[in-house]
Amino acid sequence: MASVVDLGATPPCESFLAADRLDRPEPAYPLHLRVCTECWLAQIPPLITPEETFEEYAYFSSYSTSWVEHARTFVADAVERVGLGPDAFVVEVASNDGYLLRHVVDRGIRCLGVEPSVNVGAAAREAGVPTLTEFLSPDTGSAVREEHGPADLVVANNVYAHIPDVVGFTRGLRALVADDGWVSIEVQHLLTLIEENQYDTIYHEHFQYYTVASAIRALASGGLTLVDVELLPTHGGSIRLWARPAGVAGEPSRRVADVLAREKAAGLQELSGYAEFSTRVAKVRRDLLRFLIEAADRGETVVGYGAPGKGNTLLNHCGIRPDLLAYTVDRNPYKHGRFTPGTRIPILPPEQISADKPDYVLVLPWNLRTELVEQLSFVHDWGGRLVFPIPELSIVEVKA
Template sequence: MKPFFKRNTCRLCHDNDLEHVLAFPATPVGDEYVGAERVDDIQNIYPLDLYFCNSCGLLQLLDVVAPEIIYGEYMYQTSISLGLPEHFQKNADEMLHRINPPPGALVVDIGSNDGTFLRAIQNRGMRVLGIEPAREMAQKVTDSGIETLATFFSSELARQIKKDYGESAIITANNVMANIDDLADFAEGIRELLAPDGVFLFETGYVVDLIQNSVIDNIYHEHLCYFRVKPLVNLFNNHGLEVIEVEHISTKGGSLRGTIQMANGPRTVSSSVSEQIALETRLGYDNAEIYQGFASRMDMVKKELLARLHDLKTQGKTIAGYGASVGVTTLLYYYELGDILTYLFDDNPSKHHLFSPGHHIPVLPSHEIHDKKPDYIVVLAWRYATPIMQKHQQYQEQDGHFILPLPEVKVI
């Protein structure tokens, strides 16, 4: 198995007119926090450069890390809790009300995780099928009554599902599409499996939000594509499908929710599609310059943060970080914080007493802030800065300071 390979064509339109617009430092796989037994190992790093396709306008990584490496540990994980069942039931009911599929029709969820969403749909009398590459989880969910195939979605799998289970009235894929290298095959699979009057619904990160809100921590190896509406319309049109509605939502730092049907299907195309494309064009997202401008803006933020931190170090101050997620790895490498931060604090018990990818900074439970008492804490989980600072008011009252690294550097 090759650990990674580099594409030389756009994964959406296969053109080779690709421009290197954002140079991020190479990092290990972002979620590969390691145990004490591996602190002396040197972890492999992989390029994290972003390219803009001048032909279709998709922003993307060209270096593709092998799924076995990226998802290796995740694939054996036994459980993940994504949210409250009531929340999923509400979402499922809203979806069924809006789409109004025939009773008992098949609903397929790609990346179905612990099956909570499908269970809510099954509760309403629909047939359901999950697709989830995490093997142990797929088995557990199947045992609990939600049949789940332990594999990745592909056109080949779509043909098999159609043969074994019939056409699908609804296919869903939330936070899945950005992770797919062979987009053409994915779209082909959707077309294979969808009933003539069926719909495909997806949610994925929105590049306009990423740039406008400086969410660079959403850039990591799992996310191969940074979508917006125009390239997506292209993709689905090329595969006999049609985008009929898009909605801009605030999930995960800003996302896009799309509804797709067969080309010339029974539903009318909403004006939201052309309106969102017009907005993207007006804001400049059809050209490489906006991404280059973003890169220079981020560079200035980086220089300012590093100047402040080096200054504090010179004064003998101790500095820690807050956050130990996959995106934090991107920030640690981008801001060159490996030698600056003594600890990382995090609320997630599964990260405690592990070491950050590559730099091997120890991760401690956040209540240890009071024992370690660093002079400054860089809030790497900056989108949650308000609740984090509220939770640790006592630290601030005892002369501790928080530093926000984004969207601009702020010392509190």
């Protein structure tokens, strides 16, 4: 194993603190990304368990307008690609609050979500999406198949990196899918993470960081074969992996070979591709801190927008506290009145920005830049500006 970047020690990124916990200690765990020099899978040690993170979860996918639209488009395309008819069956693993499967329900297609978080799974059921509260394992996959039949399509979006037991999880996917079915997986692409300095997407929920090359090996461990790949803009740059059971997969598409060639050209199958990453990460930290300190010295106010998990990696790595970032806001009511882990920054409703009229708004979910520049256009009314920290510090004057 070779070091890629060491971000010190941070609390789990979704462990938002209630006010009555502020005087209690917080556990912090090393956050050190390394890459295996044999299989080239980038990973962090599994220091926290999925049960600790996901049994009650603070992230609700439906609060992102663009993410719900992304899911709607995916469902429409998948129906055509896979040929899902009225008798089809779709399973989504890590289905969150039903943000994706609601579009399957609307089409009258039978479906089931498999979601370990009790609170977000309950929200999905309230929205009319059938949801099983379980972690996926080979046994869970077999039990679902026994009760509901094999799935024509299994969807696993933004979960493949969250699993310490990749082999067991992949075998669970194979247990769910029909022998002639399809598996679709979306996961952040290590290539863009490295190229675009997206180091804040490294956190304890993410145990692995995939290239297409390392994903092919992971899928094969459970009897699945990659047949196609799509490059997506989501989460700053993701890959959508289309896989099938090995017996029916056939030859992979030309796009698979093209992305593999890009990864090889970027040096991600040798140490040279990782050599300068930690230096560029350190510059992001220095630039952001310099901006915040100089703004404070000028008497200008800076507040945050959003309280995503990635934001907590950034805030903790930079050592940002309320003296430099007075508060952040979030659309998710679950987080209101809570505080960011480690840095103890208050989380307030979005309306607070209009009330206070800050000079700058630091946008923590930078991956939603297009959506949020539009949502936050009202800061123009008092001359406020937006600040994006990744891939490099950018100060934006929004238009009304």
